[in-house]
Amino acid sequence: MAGLLKNAYPWIKLPLIVSAPMLNAATPALAASVSQARGIGFLAGGTKPAELDDLLARTTALFDSASPLRRGPNDTLPFGVGFQNWGCKLDAMIPMFRKHRVAAIWLFAPKHLSDFASWAREIRAVSDGYTQVWIQVGTVMEALEVMRLARPDVLVVQGTDAGGHGLRQSASIISLLPETKDALEAIGFHNVPVLAAGGIVEARGVAAALSLGADGVVMGTRFLAAEEAGIAKGWQNEIIRVGDGGATTKRSTLCDRLKETVGWPEHYDGRAVTNKGHLDEEGGLSDAENVRMYKEELKQGDEAWGDHGRMVTYAGTGVGLIKQRRPAADIVEETSTGALNILQRYARMANSKL
């Protein structure tokens, strides 16, 4: 399976580290740095083709100026683009897929799982099959249904520890990943690479994901603390400050309501650091009043982040393991190599009966 990944993305180093397509946060600099460090960097496609056109052009320029030779098969661009499908029109995006032949397009959160079928078909058609289709799922049922409908080249399995949007109800990868792998194999899909996402922020999590059967990992929250991340300083400071991620983050739809984002299918919510907005909601505050206070605090800029405030700090449960801002390339190197070191150390202990 690792071999399949290496064929499709010849520049990568194993175990594969991927940066998630986080809206706005996944800048051209972040995506390019991750791919240059031999991971796979993703942009977030958004909903506007002209904006995506610009993002893709800037990322390509950044990548080529640093390492012009390291491309995918048939000169595909060595990074990917991810979409939140429910808010996105396929027809509008097709010209972008044709113009910028990226290595992978990552699909997530459609109105109906069956929407993946047409996206996968069109992506393959306009890229002559060179752009691979990645699909993100959060349950075993979704994984099986998505394989049947769209035969993704890579499956991203997201556990409930993940920051930002995901399924309201799900398991962590500790059980979700192996159960999904077994279910895929039981229906004959032995050969689809499976990447683990959710709660992985450093080498131990990567090693654990590999032990569970993952062929690589996706990290979101960890890359929010990359120097290249396109997020407010206040948000990034919170990622570094907050500890005890299971106690200090929770899944909720409040952040969508505060930002007045409408349209997420109802079985999704998002994990964020809890703050005054969440507390006030529990205390019975109306959405209208919560939104009003949120907007008021927005004007304060970076100072408004923190548990005293109301700003949206999407983060996974691994947030407590993130202690400093780092260049994205260092994060890729440290987590990939670190995971191998851990597995080798344990195997040595195993050989000596621990």
Place this chain on the structure above:
Amino acid sequence: MAGLLKNAYPWIKLPLIVSAPMLNAATPALAASVSQARGIGFLAGGTKPAELDDLLARTTALFDSASPLRRGPNDTLPFGVGFQNWGCKLDAMIPMFRKHRVAAIWLFAPKHLSDFASWAREIRAVSDGYTQVWIQVGTVMEALEVMRLARPDVLVVQGTDAGGHGLRQSASIISLLPETKDALEAIGFHNVPVLAAGGIVEARGVAAALSLGADGVVMGTRFLAAEEAGIAKGWQNEIIRVGDGGATTKRSTLCDRLKETVGWPEHYDGRAVTNKGHLDEEGGLSDAENVRMYKEELKQGDEAWGDHGRMVTYAGTGVGLIKQRRPAADIVEETSTGALNILQRYARMANSKL
């Protein structure tokens, strides 16, 4: 750390597999089988000293008849007892701790964390220090506080994937375990063995837990499918039938309300397979009516289990990985040896650059 465990529990095989102290489900036969298979089996202490006296005597007899020589240091009994502290009186239990010197007593869910201090002190006093104190936590904060208050000999870190009771809000072990380890080390507790619990049901989960830094694992749900488990046939059938554990189980206090269990501190709930009782509650059914229908169905026995019914099926998210009923000894052997095989295989792949 593995060495510390081996000194305290000389009969164990590494990596250590522990069966959780599940009320009623953890029978003398289950505890004895797990310890005979070189894990550590736990009984559930309950609240009545006379019942515990009987359980301990039966477990000792079972163990001694099978392997009279394999005991702990100073002839401690090679198994443990666990308590849900909120419902349990220390004074009443002390005579049992004196009479049956078990290898370990496991404490969990006190009214106040500070209650652990007197329990730990008394257990050590009446056992001349030979009975080790295990404490279960679910956040980093709890781990640090518990170390300060009671200096447990072993810390059990339970993630949110666990079946049955645990913290309402927590992370899975994917991030909770490494963050807890780091936090303990940061305040000088390098030497407390940490066991991972929650979502681990087979070898891949054990290997993942070790990769995350655990010194061993605890499994509950998996041992519900052991031949020796003391649960209704209907419940056990459900454990084997149910798949997609993240989608089909959830955390709730409904099961306590159905069983009219009163007194759990409010930050605890329990993970169980969702069924008609949960659906009706979402639909607005009153507790009184839900309890009435639950009691009515109880009379049907094993037939009442299933998603068509209302019986309580505590289970972790790993439930979908459990496919058959097995002797407890086979479960211990398969998960412990299987985890080592996985780590060795990955290390070989790492050596050949995957």
